[in-house]
Amino acid sequence: MIYMDNAATTRTAPEAVEAMLPYFSEYYGNPSAIYSPGCAGKKAVNQARRAVAAVLGARQEEIYFTSGGTEADNWALKAVAEAYAGKGKHVITSRIEHHAILHTCDFLEKRGFEVTYLGVDGDGLVDTKELKAAIRPDTILISIMFANNEIGTLEPVSEIGAIAREHGILFHTDAVQAFGHLPISVEELHIDMLSASGHKFGGPKGSGFLYIREGVKLPSLLHGGAQERGRRAGTENVPGIVGLGAAAARAAESMEERAAKAREVRDYLIKRIEAEIPCCRLNGHRTKRLPGNVSFCFQFIEGESVLIMLDMKGICASSGSACTSGETDPSHVLLAIGLGQEEARGSLRLSVSEENTLEEAGFVVEELKRIVAKLRKMSPRYEDFRQEAFLSGKV
Ligand SMILES: *Cc1c(COP(=O)(O)O)cnc(C)c1O
Numbered sequence: 001m002i003y004m005d006n007a008a009t010t011r012t013a014p015e016a017v018e019a020m021l022p023y024f025s026e027y028y029g030n031p032s033a034i035y036s037p038g039c040a041g042k043k044a045v046n047q048a049r050r051a052v053a054a055v056l057g058a059r060q061e062e063i064y065f066t067s068g069g070t071e072a073d074n075w076a077l078k079a080v081a082e083a084y085a086g087k088g089k090h091v092i093t094s095r096i097e098h099h100a101i102l103h104t105c106d107f108l109e110k111r112g113f114e115v116t117y118l119g120v121d122g123d124g125l126v127d128t129k130e131l132k133a134a135i136r137p138d139t140i141l142i143s144i145m146f147a148n149n150e151i152g153t154l155e156p157v158s159e160i161g162a163i164a165r166e167h168g169i170l171f172h173t174d175a176v177q178a179f180g181h182l183p184i185s186v187e188e189l190h191i192d193m194l195s196a197s198g199h200k201f202g203g204p205k206g207s208g209f210l211y212i213r214e215g216v217k218l219p220s221l222l223h224g225g226a227q228e229r230g231r232r233a234g235t236e237n238v239p240g241i242v243g244l245g246a247a248a249a250r251a252a253e254s255m256e257e258r259a260a261k262a263r264e265v266r267d268y269l270i271k272r273i274e275a276e277i278p279c280c281r282l283n284g285h286r287t288k289r290l291p292g293n294v295s296f297c298f299q300f301i302e303g304e305s306v307l308i309m310l311d312m313k314g315i316c317a318s319s320g321s322a323c324t325s326g327e328t329d330p331s332h333v334l335l336a337i338g339l340g341q342e343e344a345r346g347s348l349r350l351s352v353s354e355e356n357t358l359e360e361a362g363f364v365v366e367e368l369k370r371i372v373a374k375l376r377k378m379s380p381r382y383e384d385f386r387q388e389a390f391l392s393g394k395v
Contacts, residue, residue: 002360005316006200006292007149007177007351012243013202019246020204023239031236032227041238048245052209055252056194057185064210064228065241069176069197072210073100075221075232076172076193080141081108083217084170088138094118094126094155095336096148101174102332118144123285124153124337132163139169146175146184146194150333150349151284152293154178161190170216176200176208177290180251181259192216198240203247207240259291261354265361269294269350272365277372279385283334283347294350297339300382301375303347309371315364318349342381 003011029038031045046060053060066072081091093105095117105115116134118126126144142164147154157173164171172193175184179194180201186194193216198207212218212231224233251258266289270282273296283295298306303319310317330344339347350364376382 002315002364004350004352004356005318006353008318009199010202010353012204013247013250015250016203016243016246020239020243023242031238044242045236045238048241051245051249055248056211057187058211062211062214064212064232066208066210066232067206068208069195070100072195072208073174074104075210076195077104077143079218079221080170081113083219084140088140089113090136090139091141092116092134092139093143094120096120096124096333097145098149098174101143120336122338124148124151125285126155128156128159128163131160135167141170141172143172146173146178147290148333149177150331151295152290153285154288158189165190180248181291186211198244198247201247201251203244204240207237207244258354262291262352265352265356265358266292266294268358269361276369292352296348297343298346298372300379301346301372303345305375306348306371313367315367319347
């Protein structure tokens with residue numbers, strides 16, 4: 001198997017699995033208990049908290065563990081809306097956010113909040129001038145993702161943070177794709193809240209955290225016990241948190257080295273696909289880009305068909321379109337960068353990690369060439385295109 005779907009989830013790092021095991025079998029006590037197997041859990045949770053805080057240059061008291069990126073995103077948006085409604089009811093986000101943000105914004109709109117969805121340019125970048133123009137006296141929150149999960153574009157977070165700070169508006173960023181892969185300093189970037197998810201950087205699924213800057217008043221999303229300093233009720237997912245902490249520590253240790261390896265495979269794939277497959281286009285920014293993201297549109301064919309044929313060769317990838325109840329809607333991200341419906345349907349995302357080799361990448365390119373050519377042979381749209389090109393003397 002060749003796994004190139006790391007933006008969907010990563011393999012749980014062996015270091016993380018090993019760190020987790022004793023917290024299932026030996027130290028299973030409730031971290032709120034006073035006997036020692038419980039205390040061991042509590043200590044381990046706080047050690048993980050320190051590991052995460054260190055990666056962000058944050059204080060450990062500013063890290064709150066959640067069930068994943070989705071909960072962290074929901075919490076940040078809903079809690080700011082609730083706590084700051086007295087100041088205003090306007091929120092700014094972008095059109096290319098993950099559904100954990102966009103559907104939460106829908107929810108807020110139904111409850112009387114107004115949301116401005118900033119457009120992006122052809123590379124997927126938010127325009128900071130447009131952001132400034134969207135700010136109103138009643139704006140309470142700017143939520144813009146650190147890096148896009150489909151096309152890999154890195155947003156101008158530093159500028160956005162500075163603008164938010166200057167206007168006294170809270171800034172949240174969904175950093176699920178970036179945390180553990182790229183250096184992030186919450187101080188330098190003026191980030192007030194940041195979401196991350198364990199399973200996107202070598203930790204287990206169902207683990208994540210929200211960074212909340214000290215002084216930001218954020219009510220609880222879940223009500224119950226006094227865990228996480230009274231802000232996130234529910235018995236801690238001790239093994240999950242320990243695994244996330246181990247993955248964060250590993251990420252911090254070898255971030256540059258792993259990113260460089262992923263970039264090498266990424267750039268090799270991009271270069272060969274562009275050179276060897278006609279009528280394709282790279283999605284996302286060429287340089288302001290996640291180390292592991294390769295996203296292409298192939299004209300005249302369906303991305304879904306490419307995926308099925310890649311799967312038959314043992315290659316795991318993803319398309320830009322999310323399957324909803326059997327229908328394939330083109331991705332909101334690809335439409336936002338200006339692709340037409342048909343073009344957006346022909347998309348393919350290969351998200352690589354440091355574990356992928358150039359040899360694997362070479363095999364994927366060869367298979368992809370064969371698959372794209374085969375599908376185009378069956379495509380009436382491609383036949384029309386060839387006819388037209390022939391008649392106009394281009395071929
Ligand atoms: C995966 C992802 C999420 C959701 O995280 P989960 O832990 O799976 O809930 C949110 N935002 C982005 C950008 C993602 O890639």
